[in-house]
Amino acid sequence: MRTHKSNPSHKNTKPQKKGGKPQTTGDQGLIRLNKFIAHSGIASRRKADELIKAGFITVNGQKITELGYKVRPTDDVRFKGKKLSGEKPVYIVMNKPKDVITTAYDPQGRRTVIDLLGGKVKERVYPVGRLDRNTTGVLLLTNDGELTRKLTHPSSKVPKVYIATLNRPLKKRDLQRLVEGIELEDGKAVADSAVYVDPDDKTKIGIEIHSGKYHIVRRMFAAMGYKVLKLDRIKFAFLDKKDLPRGQWRFLTQKEIGFLKMIAGQQPINLKDKVGKQ
Ligand code: URA
Numbered sequence: 001m002r003t004h005k006s007n008p009s010h011k012n013t014k015p016q017k018k019g020g021k022p023q024t025t026g027d028q029g030l031i032r033l034n035k036f037i038a039h040s041g042i043a044s045r046r047k048a049d050e051l052i053k054a055g056f057i058t059v060n061g062q063k064i065t066e067l068g069y070k071v072r073p074t075d076d077v078r079f080k081g082k083k084l085s086g087e088k089p090v091y092i093v094m095n096k097p098k099d100v101i102t103t104a105y106d107p108q109g110r111r112t113v114i115d116l117l118g119g120k121v122k123e124r125v126y127p128v129g130r131l132d133r134n135t136t137g138v139l140l141l142t143n144d145g146e147l148t149r150k151l152t153h154p155s156s157k158v159p160k161v162y163i164a165t166l167n168r169p170l171k172k173r174d175l176q177r178l179v180e181g182i183e184l185e186d187g188k189a190v191a192d193s194a195v196y197v198d199p200d201d202k203t204k205i206g207i208e209i210h211s212g213k214y215h216i217v218r219r220m221f222a223a224m225g226y227k228v229l230k231l232d233r234i235k236f237a238f239l240d241k242k243d244l245p246r247g248q249w250r251f252l253t254q255k256e257i258g259f260l261k262m263i264a265g266q267q268p269i270n271l272k273d274k275v276g277k278q
Contacts, residue, residue: 030070033057036077036086041126041145056080090123091257092141094249095241096233102130102139113139116247128152128236129212137162137233138241140260141249150264151237152212158237158263159192161208162217165230169202174224178207182223186213189220237263 031039037048037057049067051057057064058078059071071077077084094113096102101112104126113127128140128148142148151158178194189211197204207217218228234240238259244250252260 030072031086033059033064033069033071033077034067036071036073036075037079037084038146039086039089039144040077040079040084041143041148042079042084044146044149051079085124087123087143089144089147090121090125090142091144091147091252091260092117092121092125092249093236093239093241093244093252093256094139094141095244095246096131096136096139097246098134098136100247101133102127113141117141117249130214131233132215132218132231135162135231135233136246137231138236138239139233140236140239147261147264151260154212156212156264157210158212159208159210159235160212160233160237161206161235163197163230163232163234164205164207164217164221164228166203166205166221167227167229170196170205170221170226174226175205177224178205178220182220184219184223189213189216191220 032045033052034045034048037043037051038045042048043051048057052067052069053065055063055065056079058076058081059069060076071086073086073088075086077086094116096113096116099111100116101110103112104114104124106112110133114125117125123143125141125143126148128142129152131137131139140151150156175194175196178191181188181190189209192208192210193206194208195206196202197206207220209216213219217231221228239252239256
């Protein structure tokens, strides 16, 4: 076994402050091994450190147990012999149309959100969380496993805003019940806020919720005897679908990526003050 103090071919690496920013060094493109592993999607950076310490990781055929070790994106990094891909992280926001599946691959051959990228993204991105086949609206896609895990963790407070169109007007009492909480088979579901979008049309409800549980919005309404005819997600965190026609997508800006990472880290910020309203 070899435990590098440093990789001789990667000498130019700047020392990193503890808890500091990601560690790429310009031209060389070196990144910390734990970050490379996190990008591959198999573990968070913290877990990746455990895998490294435990001796499960090899770089170019050598077992590496040093935590601060840095690699090139082209290095051969393996976990228990399986090659990992440390692709450049890519972040995309899409306005998902109906009749499209939120998975990377559908064995039944139905159209997926990845098909909508039209082969223009070579990195292996996947959706962050799920929208039902017939739910439309804002969907984040990335190949950043660590960010995905943080944003989709049950403790995540990332707000999502939906407009639900119901089969009949929602009673005022039932609007309140959404924020008081509704007992579902897997526990109580609570909306952060719920409003009539148009006071003259009580079938259209704006609902903000941070739970990412399966069918959560439809199940909440179903528990009160309403059917959701249409469901559109208008916001995921601060991301909206402004200037993004249905079925279209775009890469996030560096600023948006920074915001998302900050939110994923659960830094207390007031989203409404930081970004435009829908
Ligand atoms: N809640 C639902 O019921 N469906 C979705 O697609 C998203 C949230």
